[in-house]
Amino acid sequence: MKNILHITNELNKVDGVTNHVYTLLKxxxxxxxxxxxxxxxxxxxxxxxxxxxxxxxxxxxxxxKNRNLRNFAAAINFVRKFIKxxxxxxxxxxxxxxxxxARYAAGVSxxxxxxxxxxxxxxxxxxxxxxxxxxxxxxxxxxxxxxxSGIPAGRMRLIKPGIDFVxxxxxxxxxxxxAASRFSKEKGLDKYIVAANSIEKKYPGKYNFYLxxxxxxxxxxxxxxxxKGRAVQFVDDYKKYLAQSEFFVFPSEAKEGMPxxxxxxxxxxxxxxxxxxxxxxxxxxxxFDELIFKAGDSDELEKSMMYASDNSxxxxxxxxxxxDKVIAGYSVENMVREHLELYKEILD
Numbered sequence: 001m002k003n004i005l006h007i008t009n010e011l012n013k014v015d016g017v018t019n020h021v022y023t024l025l026k027x028x029x030x031x032x033x034x035x036x037x038x039x040x041x042x043x044x045x046x047x048x049x050x051x052x053x054x055x056x057x058x059x060x061x062x063x064x065k066n067r068n069l070r071n072f073a074a075a076i077n078f079v080r081k082f083i084k085x086x087x088x089x090x091x092x093x094x095x096x097x098x099x100x101x102a103r104y105a106a107g108v109s110x111x112x113x114x115x116x117x118x119x120x121x122x123x124x125x126x127x128x129x130x131x132x133x134x135x136x137x138x139x140x141x142x143x144x145x146x147x148x149s150g151i152p153a154g155r156m157r158l159i160k161p162g163i164d165f166v167x168x169x170x171x172x173x174x175x176x177x178x179a180a181s182r183f184s185k186e187k188g189l190d191k192y193i194v195a196a197n198s199i200e201k202k203y204p205g206k207y208n209f210y211l212x213x214x215x216x217x218x219x220x221x222x223x224x225x226x227x228k229g230r231a232v233q234f235v236d237d238y239k240k241y242l243a244q245s246e247f248f249v250f251p252s253e254a255k256e257g258m259p260x261x262x263x264x265x266x267x268x269x270x271x272x273x274x275x276x277x278x279x280x281x282x283x284x285x286x287x288f289d290e291l292i293f294k295a296g297d298s299d300e301l302e303k304s305m306m307y308a309s310d311n312s313x314x315x316x317x318x319x320x321x322x323x324d325k326v327i328a329g330y331s332v333e334n335m336v337r338e339h340l341e342l343y344k345e346i347l348d
Contacts, residue, residue, distance in 0.1 A: 001034035002089020002347055005082065005111075007098040009064045010043035011056075014180055014213040014238055016260035017094055017118050018045055020138075023164045026052045027336045032343075037086060039079065041066065044214075057082070064097040072101070079105035089347055090114055093132065100127040112346050119257035120145050120278065134346055138258035141279040157342055161260055162332030163267045171244070172269065175309055176208040178245035180238055180261055181252065183215030188251035188275060188295060190224055195302035197228035207231075207309070210245065212238045242268045247308055250274040253295045258282070266326045271315055273304045283326065291315070 006025060011018045021038065022045075029036045029052065037055045040046065041063025049056040060066055061075040079101055083091065091106045092114040093099040099115040106113050115132035120142065130149055135156045137143035143158045177196065181187045189211065196209035209232045211221070225232045235241050242248070248265035249272075256277040263283070265272050274280055275295035284292060290307055293300040308315060 001032070003035040003037065003087050004028075004032065004090050004092060004343065005079075005086070005088045006036070006038045006092045006094065007062065007079065007102055008038070008040050008094040009062070009098060011038075011040045011045045011049060012043045012182070012214070013045045014261075015043075015045075015182055016258075018043070019260045019264070020116075020118065020161050021094055022048060022052075023162055023332060024335065024339065025049070025054050027162070027164070027332050028339060029054050031336060032340065034089075035086070037082075037088075039082065062098065062101065064095065067097065075101045076104045080109060083109045083111050090343060092116065094118065096127060096129045096131065099131045103128075103131045114342070114346070117142050117146060117257065120255040134342065136342070139279050139282045141282065142257045157338065159335060159338045159342070160330050161258060161263065162335035163260070163263050163327075163330050164332045165239075165264070165267065172246045173208065173244050174246060174312075175206060176210070176245045177247045177249055177305060178210045178212065178241050178270070179249040179251065180212040180242070181250070181259075183213045183217040183221060185217060186252065186254035188253040189213070189217070189221055191296065191298040191301050192249050192251045193221060193225050193232050194228060194298040195305060197225070197231040198298075198302055199305060200229055200231035209233065210235050210241050212236065212241060242270065245270055246312060247305070248272045249301070249305065251293075251295070251301055252277055263326065263330050266323055267330075269323065271308055271312065271319070273301070273308055275301075 008021055025036055025038060038049055039057050039062060041060055042058055046056055046058055059078055061071040088111050090112050091102040093102045094116050102113050113132040114134045116136040118138060130151055135146055135151055136159050137146055138161050146156055179189060179192045199207055211232050212235050248270035250262050252275055256279060262272060273291045276292050280292060291304060293304040
């Protein structure tokens with residue numbers, strides 16, 4: 001059986017792509033007959049991959065932050081040699097920079113390429129956005145985006161991500177909100193901070209507000225929180241606070257594809273409040289409208305947070321069956337089986 005090489009930009013703690021890749025590779029490695037490798041350009045969560053037994057290799061030329069012509073050429077040569085030395089049959093990328101490196105590196109080796117598309121690309125870049133022999137979309141909106149971009153149906157698969165943890169019988173803290181994501185402007189975390197501090201001023205001491213993540217906007221978010229009243233606590237242990245929080249807030253203003261963090265929140269038993277990003281209906285069809293707010297609007301977010309708090313017990317009862325449906329629809333077993341079927345098909 002040919003070996004599989006996965007390539008991604010960085011492996012970071014609070015990052016949907018990293019979480020997806022980790023769950024996929026950990027589960028694939030348990031059932032795949034060949035070897036599975038992961039190459040990345042850096043990140044602060046590489047140690048967890050090493051702990052799975054999957055060979056993890058870090059090379060900074062693969063990092064999109066370090067992109068320039070010299071590093072791009074060096075990355076291609078590095079991956080090309082890795083393919084040859086390790087009997088790689090498929091190179092599977094998880095962002096468009098890695099996909100371009102993979103396609104050039106695999107070109108002369110005979111290796112095949114797969115690109116998982118985790119989100120939507122609004123603009124053309126200097127490199128091809130979709131540069132692989134086969135493409136995976138994580139939800140129907142991404143699938144439609146690929147189709148509209150000219151990818152033939154025979155070269156696409158819709159494979160939903162799988163979530164590998166479910167918190168059972170965890171005591172939720174009343175009136176506790178958590179937001180978690182990469183700290184970047186498009187994630188809308190500033191709106192969460194504004195809404196949380198506004199609620200705290202109106203109802204001092206009644207609510208708890210947590211924020212977990214990391215990124216370039218951390219200092220700006222801390223400063224904003226200080227200016228508004230310090231209602232939000234910045235925390236590190238994502239799974240701990242996800243397990244105990246009654247509500248999860250996803251205020252993203254980005255062109256999201258399939259936010260893994262929302263699925264994890266549903267699996268954990270949180271009531272999820274989310275912005276009206278493009279793919280929201282894949283997870284939250286009507287009648288979830290009262291928990292969906294306009295992206296970029298802190299006033300709308302505050303109203304949703306208050307509505308959820310005031311009606312939490314009724315909401316939990318109403319949506320109990322929906323959680324079961326989400327857990328069934330985003331299973332690790334289905335994700336692994338469909339990847340194995342795709343790998344077998346293209347290798348044959």
